[in-house]
Amino acid sequence: MTIGNLNPTEEIGASAWHIDLDGHRILLDSGIHPKIDGAPSLPLFELIAKEDLDSIAITHCHHDHCGALPVAAKYFPQAHLLKQAAEKNIPEYPLYTHEDVDLLKPRFQGFKYNREVEWISFQKTRLGIPSPTLELFDAGHTLGSAGVLIKSNNGKSLFYTGDCCLHDQTLLRRAHFKNVKADILIMETTRGDHNSNPSHVYERRRFANSLVKAQREKRSIMIPVFALGRTQEVLAEIALLMQEGRIPPQTIFVGGLGKTFTEIYDRLSHHTNRSHKDLHFSEALSLQVLEPSAIQRIKLSKSRIFVITAGMMSENTPAHDLALRFMSEVEHTIFFVGYADPDSPAGRLKVADKGTPFFFSDHVQEAICRCDREHFDLTAHAYRKELLELVRQISPKTVILAHGSTPSKDWFAQQIQTNHPEIQTIDIKSGEFVTL
Ligand SMILES: [Zn+2]
Numbered sequence: 001m002t003i004g005n006l007n008p009t010e011e012i013g014a015s016a017w018h019i020d021l022d023g024h025r026i027l028l029d030s031g032i033h034p035k036i037d038g039a040p041s042l043p044l045f046e047l048i049a050k051e052d053l054d055s056i057a058i059t060h061c062h063h064d065h066c067g068a069l070p071v072a073a074k075y076f077p078q079a080h081l082l083k084q085a086a087e088k089n090i091p092e093y094p095l096y097t098h099e100d101v102d103l104l105k106p107r108f109q110g111f112k113y114n115r116e117v118e119w120i121s122f123q124k125t126r127l128g129i130p131s132p133t134l135e136l137f138d139a140g141h142t143l144g145s146a147g148v149l150i151k152s153n154n155g156k157s158l159f160y161t162g163d164c165c166l167h168d169q170t171l172l173r174r175a176h177f178k179n180v181k182a183d184i185l186i187m188e189t190t191r192g193d194h195n196s197n198p199s200h201v202y203e204r205r206r207f208a209n210s211l212v213k214a215q216r217e218k219r220s221i222m223i224p225v226f227a228l229g230r231t232q233e234v235l236a237e238i239a240l241l242m243q244e245g246r247i248p249p250q251t252i253f254v255g256g257l258g259k260t261f262t263e264i265y266d267r268l269s270h271h272t273n274r275s276h277k278d279l280h281f282s283e284a285l286s287l288q289v290l291e292p293s294a295i296q297r298i299k300l301s302k303s304r305i306f307v308i309t310a311g312m313m314s315e316n317t318p319a320h321d322l323a324l325r326f327m328s329e330v331e332h333t334i335f336f337v338g339y340a341d342p343d344s345p346a347g348r349l350k351v352a353d354k355g356t357p358f359f360f361s362d363h364v365q366e367a368i369c370r371c372d373r374e375h376f377d378l379t380a381h382a383y384r385k386e387l388l389e390l391v392r393q394i395s396p397k398t399v400i401l402a403h404g405s406t407p408s409k410d411w412f413a414q415q416i417q418t419n420h421p422e423i424q425t426i427d428i429k430s431g432e433f434v435t436l
């Protein structure tokens with residue numbers, strides 16, 4: 001089996017793994033690097049451009065895993081596009097048009113979790129060789145997220161975790177990887193460099209108490225979030241606080257894409273492995289999309305709650321522009337609820353000293369933050385101890401460390417060597433192909 005890392009950089013960016021299994025070829029994820037502009041943000045498709053690719057399997061609908069899919073579909077017009085069956089939205093980006101995205105729809109094939117299916121392989125049609133199989137496992141990270149298990153017909157196997165959460169979130173239940181065994185494990189390592197792992201329950205309680213307190217003090221609150229996953233988990237917390245009478249009913253301002261995904265969560269609530277199945281956002285909350293034109297004039301003095309994209313406050317997003325308004329007013333608060341890349345506007349704002357100019361973004365250059373900021377760890381990624389336990393359970397011969405900073409990967413490499421000296425860990429660099 002040959003495994004190639006097509007991520008253009010060494011950091012968490014454009015996830016894309018090329019797997020060649022006895023001549024059957026699949027691409028696992030086709031992400032886009034959120035911090036790089038233009039073509040360099042794409043996976044290194046040119047390294048495999050001359051090959052017949054059978055299929056592209058997508059683990060979940062976050063930019064860094066599926067954002068380059070329309071480009072990949074043009075590179076490999078014959079490849080089948082495989083994903084979990086329930087959700088069908090694709091983020092937008094200028095590297096392709098709405099029409100390109102629309103054209104992809106008929107090429108998708110959706111699969112339910114825990115069904116082993118054959119790849120449609122060109123080798124099979126050309127040489128009559130049986131196809132490997134593919135099986136998706138609920139990854140607990142966002143709606144429709146999946147880990148992918150690949151098995152060849154002569155007993156080789158590989159499991160790719162994608163992004164996964166191994167503890168319950170407010171809505172989504174933990175990943176369902178219980179019966180997975182594989183020779184090779186490609187594992188996300190996002191939180192390998194987090195030495196504190198507070199319990200999700202504890203962080204939820206802290207978040208709820210702070211929100212109630214801010215409402216009592218008539219502060220407005222801004223919560224920058226990803227449109228898929230984080231938005232719905234935060235909205236669930238807010239809806240539960242309203243149902244308990246701890247905060248008054250009120251309109252909650254959200255981003256447009258966040259609202260669209262929230263409607264899909266509602267539609268699939270009974271088909272999802274989640275808590276609060278009867279919590280329907282459309283009934284429990286009055287959601288209003290914050291239009292870009294309203295950001296400059298909306299009144300903040302009315303203790304309003306904004307659950308706004310994007311989580312990194314990238315330029316040209318509502319979160320970027322609304323953050324500038326929040327920063328200028330002492331009486332309001334920004335709640336950070338998860339990871340923000342230190343190189344992003346949100347990452348810089350998170351650690352900026354109050355009242356001191358700091359570089360915020362290329363667009364505005366310097367800014368001064370006068371408002372309060374609070375931090376909560378409501379992560380949708382597995383804690384590092386949980387991932388070590390997963391390694392023990394899957395008991396692979398080789399672990400390929402993915403989706404993490406160098407300190408994160410180093411931590412896992414060292415821990416696995418100490419606890420499981422029989423397991424080899426490798427870090428496949430950007431553009432490298434390794435045969436195992
Ligand atoms: Zn993700």
Ligand SMILES: [Zn+2]
Binds near residue numbers: 062
């Ligand atoms: Zn990711």
